[in-house]
Amino acid sequence: MSKILITSALPYINGVKHLGNLAGSMLPADVYARAMRLMGHEVLYICATDEHGTPAELAAQAVDMDVAKYCAQMHDAQKQAGAQFKLTFDYFGRSSAPSNHALTQHFAHILEENGLIEERVSQQVYSKADGRFLPDRYVEGTCPNCDFEKARGDQCDNCGKLLDPIDLIYPYSAVSGSKDVEVRDTNHLYLKQSAMADDLRKWVNAAQGWPPLATSIALKWLDEGLRDRAITRDLKWGIPVTNKDGSPRDGFDGKVFYVWFDAPIEYIAATQDWASETGGDWESWWRTDKGADDVQYVQFMGKDNVAFHALSFPTTIIGSGEPWKLVDQIKAFNWVTWYGGKFSTSEKRGVFMDQALDIAPSDYWRWHLIANAPEGNDAAFTWEEFQASVNSDLANVLGNFVNRITKYCVGKFDGKVPDGGQAGEAEAWLITELQTRIPQLISFYEAREFRKAMAETRAIWAAGNEYLTQAAPWTHYKTDVDQAAIGVRYGLNLVTLFGILAQPIIPDAAEKILGAMNIPELNRTWNFGDADGIASLVDALPIGLEISAPEVLFTKIEDTDIAEWSQRFGGGES
RNA sequence: GGUGGGGUAGCUCAGCUGGUUAGAGCGCAGGACUCAUAAUCCUGAGGUCGUGAGUUCAAGUCUCACUCUCACUACCA
Numbered sequence: 001m002s003k004i005l006i007t008s009a010l011p012y013i014n015g016v017k018h019l020g021n022l023a024g025s026m027l028p029a030d031v032y033a034r035a036m037r038l039m040g041h042e043v044l045y046i047c048a049t050d051e052h053g054t055p056a057e058l059a060a061q062a063v064d065m066d067v068a069k070y071c072a073q074m075h076d077a078q079k080q081a082g083a084q085f086k087l088t089f090d091y092f093g094r095s096s097a098p099s100n101h102a103l104t105q106h107f108a109h110i111l112e113e114n115g116l117i118e119e120r121v122s123q124q125v126y127s128k129a130d131g132r133f134l135p136d137r138y139v140e141g142t143c144p145n146c147d148f149e150k151a152r153g154d155q156c157d158n159c160g161k162l163l164d165p166i167d168l169i170y171p172y173s174a175v176s177g178s179k180d181v182e183v184r185d186t187n188h189l190y191l192k193q194s195a196m197a198d199d200l201r202k203w204v205n206a207a208q209g210w211p212p213l214a215t216s217i218a219l220k221w222l223d224e225g226l227r228d229r230a231i232t233r234d235l236k237w238g239i240p241v242t243n244k245d246g247s248p249r250d251g252f253d254g255k256v257f258y259v260w261f262d263a264p265i266e267y268i269a270a271t272q273d274w275a276s277e278t279g280g281d282w283e284s285w286w287r288t289d290k291g292a293d294d295v296q297y298v299q300f301m302g303k304d305n306v307a308f309h310a311l312s313f314p315t316t317i318i319g320s321g322e323p324w325k326l327v328d329q330i331k332a333f334n335w336v337t338w339y340g341g342k343f344s345t346s347e348k349r350g351v352f353m354d355q356a357l358d359i360a361p362s363d364y365w366r367w368h369l370i371a372n373a374p375e376g377n378d379a380a381f382t383w384e385e386f387q388a389s390v391n392s393d394l395a396n397v398l399g400n401f402v403n404r405i406t407k408y409c410v411g412k413f414d415g416k417v418p419d420g421g422q423a424g425e426a427e428a429w430l431i432t433e434l435q436t437r438i439p440q441l442i443s444f445y446e447a448r449e450f451r452k453a454m455a456e457t458r459a460i461w462a463a464g465n466e467y468l469t470q471a472a473p474w475t476h477y478k479t480d481v482d483q484a485a486i487g488v489r490y491g492l493n494l495v496t497l498f499g500i501l502a503q504p505i506i507p508d509a510a511e512k513i514l515g516a517m518n519i520p521e522l523n524r525t526w527n528f529g530d531a532d533g534i535a536s537l538v539d540a541l542p543i544g545l546e547i548s549a550p551e552v553l554f555t556k557i558e559d560t561d562i563a564e565w566s567q568r569f570g571g572g573e574s
Numbered sequence: 575g576g577u578g579g580g581g582u583a584g585c586u587c588a589g590c591u592g593g594u595u596a597g598a599g600c601g602c603a604g605g606a607c608u609c610a611u612a613a614u615c616c617u618g619a620g621g622u623c624g625u626g627a628g629u630u631c632a633a634g635u636c637u638c639a640c641u642c643u644c645a646c647u648a649c650c651a
């Protein structure tokens with residue numbers, strides 16, 4: 001047994017997340033956390049909302065709300081959406097929490113003492129009408145390259161050229177439309193990532209168990225030459241910049257820390273909050289001098305977050321010179337794409353977590369999204385694929401298997417696990433199948449290879465159907481009830497095994513299956529043991545145990561549903 | 575523009591350090607079975623692995639060029 005710390009990239013506060021966010025960090029992290037718990041590891045799964053920054057302020061402003069209230073409301077909405085998707089966070093915190101304020105200040109002070117933070121002056125566009133500095137992409141104007149009139153300050157959407165907002169012709173504020181904008185000097189704190197580049201490169205090169213995506217992005221940034229990064233912004237909403245005694249820092253009035261500085265620190269702060277709520281020991285997860293040296297720390301995130309987790313946050317951690325736990329494995333995902341493009345909150349493209357649950361249960365989404373996780377590539381979401389996953393994998397292969405054998409047992413064997421029968425070829429085949437597939441399944445989970453783990457899970461379910469075809473208890477029943485009994489008994493044991501294996505992925509269905517089979521909690525873990533242990537799984541249920549046939553586990557998705565959803569969500573348009 | 579991915583059966587994707595007839599699921603065709611959610615099981619058809627050249631006894635796998643596509647490009651997060 002080992003200690004496994006799991007964090008999922010913090011979902012940003014400005015709205016309920018879409019399925020791409022779910023599929024690319026929170027869901028796989030949850031599946032992994034659940035599987036590791038079942039294997040007997042001590043798991044702590046931490047997540048939180050990322051609440052600071054310009055988009056939060058503007059989103060609150062758009063609905064005429066105080067930003068703190070807006071964030072509190074959205075935090076609750078996201079927490080609820082997570083709970084409805086059965087995400088088993090041990091703690092779901094907030095980056096605006098007092099603990100994170102304190103810890104962020106701590107890191108800033110110690111990094112400055114260590115010479116890794118310095119003040120520099122840069123130029124930024126200020127909008128008088130809005131009374132605020134504008135991040136580059138909130139300045140629009142005419143592109144100096146192609147004359148496109150709505151070019152963003154960071155990049156022109158028309159010609160694709162990278163821009164500096166200062167170069168825009170006729171610049172205006174994208175927030176208010178005001179043309180009363182000017183360039184002003186502004187001082188900021190910079191994190192000297194460049195000073196850490198050699199250490200980071202050594203660390204990245206030595207990293208084990210990262211997908212190529214994570215390593216290649218990290219090395220790309222290092223190869224291009226790691227630049228120092230501003231870690232403060234001209235904003236009101238955020239963690240203010242203070243001196244060590246808590247007094248305001250000179251010249252940093254109206255400035256706060258950049259979200260990407262404080263958000264990863266929230267992983268630690270949320271653990272502190274978890275500890276104070278539960279009586280847990282946060283230091284044993286984060287301080288290598290207090291027991292965290294044997295923690296395995298895995299971070300889940302989309303590819304856009306890799307640079308921050310593989311370079312910036314480690315700069316904070318290593319640069320502090322304090323014994324903080326550094327991430328061991330970064331599991332990075334590509335995007336789920338939506339009919340050729342990205343899911344987009346602003347353009348309302350795609351399906352959002354709350355809407356998804358209006359049209360299908362969480363199990364359906366969990367299975368489809370994890371079985372088609374964007375691991376190696378961007379993964380295309382289509383309604384047809386979703387329908388096929390649910391109908392074929394869940395309803396036909398798993399659901400129907402559970403249904404056919406439990407109903408048969410109820411009908412012919414009084415709903416009790418029957419005794420009798422001789423194990424033969426079919427049983428031997430089944431055992432061999434499980435002896436090769438279950439260890440493979442475990443190793444896919446341990447390696448966080450989710451698509452492969454799901455394919456293996458499906459193959460195990462299919463093996464159940466194949467076994468029943470070979471054993472054909474309904475044929476034997478006519479001449480030899482005992483021989484029918486063994487097929488039914490093994491089938492029921494398989495139902496139980498399938499339920500146990502399904503727990504991390506489709507927890508609701510797993511619960512229904514294991515409940516119908518009357519399996520106590522204690523017997524639902526993943527302690528399969530060696531080959532003999534696996535062989536014993538097929539005949540583990542006590543003879544005479546009463547079982548019931550669960551209600552239909554998965555309702556099929558009809559073509560008419562697909563047509564309706566495509567219409568409603570705009571998918572399937574060409 | 576620069577950098578990094580990717581382009582493999584109708585669809586969604588596997589193919590590790592180059593090595594016999596390129597794989598899976600879905601879909602499709604045929605057959606079997608009848609316990610079951612018209613479910614399941616078996617068999618089969620389908621690919622000159624983006625294009626062109628090169629290295630090699632041997633290339634989906636390595637090199638170069640080209641092409642298409644996605645992402646990143648540091649003040650969106």
